[in-house]
Amino acid sequence: MMNIPDDADARRAVTPVICYPTDSLPRPDMTVLQAAAAAAQGVERVVVAPRDAAAIRVPAGSVLRISALDGPQVGDLNLFAADNLDERFYSGKTRALHGTHVTTGDRLWSSFPYLRPMATIVADTLGWYGIDQFGGSVHDVIGTRCDPYTGRLLAGVDYHQCCHSNLTRALADAAQLPLAQAERHVHDVLNVFMCTGFTRDTGQYFMKASPVRPGDYIDLFAEIDLLAVLSACPGGDCSAEHSSDTAACYPLVMERRVPQAGDLDGWVPPAVNAYDRSHGR
Template sequence: MTQPPDAEARRAVAPVICYPTDTLPRPDLSRYAAALEGAQVTDTVTAPPREACHFRVGAAQFFRITSVEGPQVGDLNLWNAEDLSERFYSGKTRALHGTHVSTGDRLWSCFPFLRPMATIVADSLDWYGIDAFGGSVHDVIGTRCDPYTGMLLSGQPYHHCCHSNLTRALADALDVPLAEAERHVHDVLNVFMCTGFTRDTGQYFMKASPVRPGDQLTFFAEIDLLGALSACPGGDCSAEHTSDAAACFPLRVEILTPPPGALEGWQPPARNGYDRSHGR
């Protein structure tokens, strides 16, 4: 169609931030950092290449995801360990913090809870920023590779995609059938993944992650958490999103417990205060 005569004027309208965060409760990062400094590793689990692991971390503990052996991205799901209906809400996390998250950002839970589940307290890739392509690290814009989209696009089943990996991991954690576990699997935090949107077509892209062995992303658990982490079959996502050909490596999850008294007086965040009356 022919563009209107005021097309450029319409494009030139300045944007407005949807959710100004000036009043958003801020985490006490200095206190968390002090507690982390004295914390000891009390449990370790590993997500093997093209597989997932599950883990539990108590409120006021830390968990750390580390790249080992080679560059690897991971898909992270989080749930309230006592109530699976409260789970990580990537969309609202994106709306509050942006397309990618790093130190000081929080992972928020779904409605009607909407409270911090975990706070990022350390990120060895925080130097990366936003590159010339518009790419950045640790995204909350993608979903997770899954067998349904794979079947739609290729006509072939693939069972080691992140959705299926997370489903198996959650089924193992809860000792429930796969069909029951699957309904709880949700959109992820793409740990270490470097992504963005193309400027010309607006398409979601990935590129080789800058992650190297030893790189870490560390979280403070704001509530009791059940987590699942998939070592994506795309490896560092430099070529293929879901593949048996990509070089893949493990991801390690460590649970760290701070020393007694390090967080004295700290309380987990309360559920969102909205009364759920919805105007009636």
């Protein structure tokens, strides 16, 4: 039986405290990075087929542009340090530092014990969306990725074109690893272009039709040498469902863009986190 305290309303009215104040967080020089990105030239282009994934290597100081091609489509992005798969995108820490959704000026942080910016968002053509009346926003770091295990749990069937499996296959090919070994490196994603939030009444994760249209893009400035792996989600624009062949799906594009000579003078890649790793011993 629920035991409601007499001061329940007062307890609910306590002012929240931000867990990780970011006043002292190192800030990128957005003026320099955005100018360099704006003048960058495309040198490599990879098309990610619907319900599949692909990989691209993006050296530090380059820009990764992810764009919609023929129709509304969301993508699930994994990032790795190009020479060390153990250093990978940490969606939970990125969420704790920047919020549930990211846009221009936010950074994508790597896993422990490295904890450094892997990429900085320097352009986002969906930045206008903001937060809608349902609490939804774009480019989330709260979801995981559609996967065959949850599909088996909830629907009792195996589906192999979900983002987890797509990422596993693409990483295995890019890193020349067996599937089982590659799968251990696949991690929670940046849901590019996906519009999501939490319901106010039940607190459940929701998705709705992405506002992305052909030509929209997000630019990620590579702070370190990156291996980027992107899945074109089987949910299409995620307006109805994912992990099936029902939704209309479209390709995505990953483009590596190189700034002009001299545009990044003075910029240096970030060092790994300086914590001594003694853990009190």
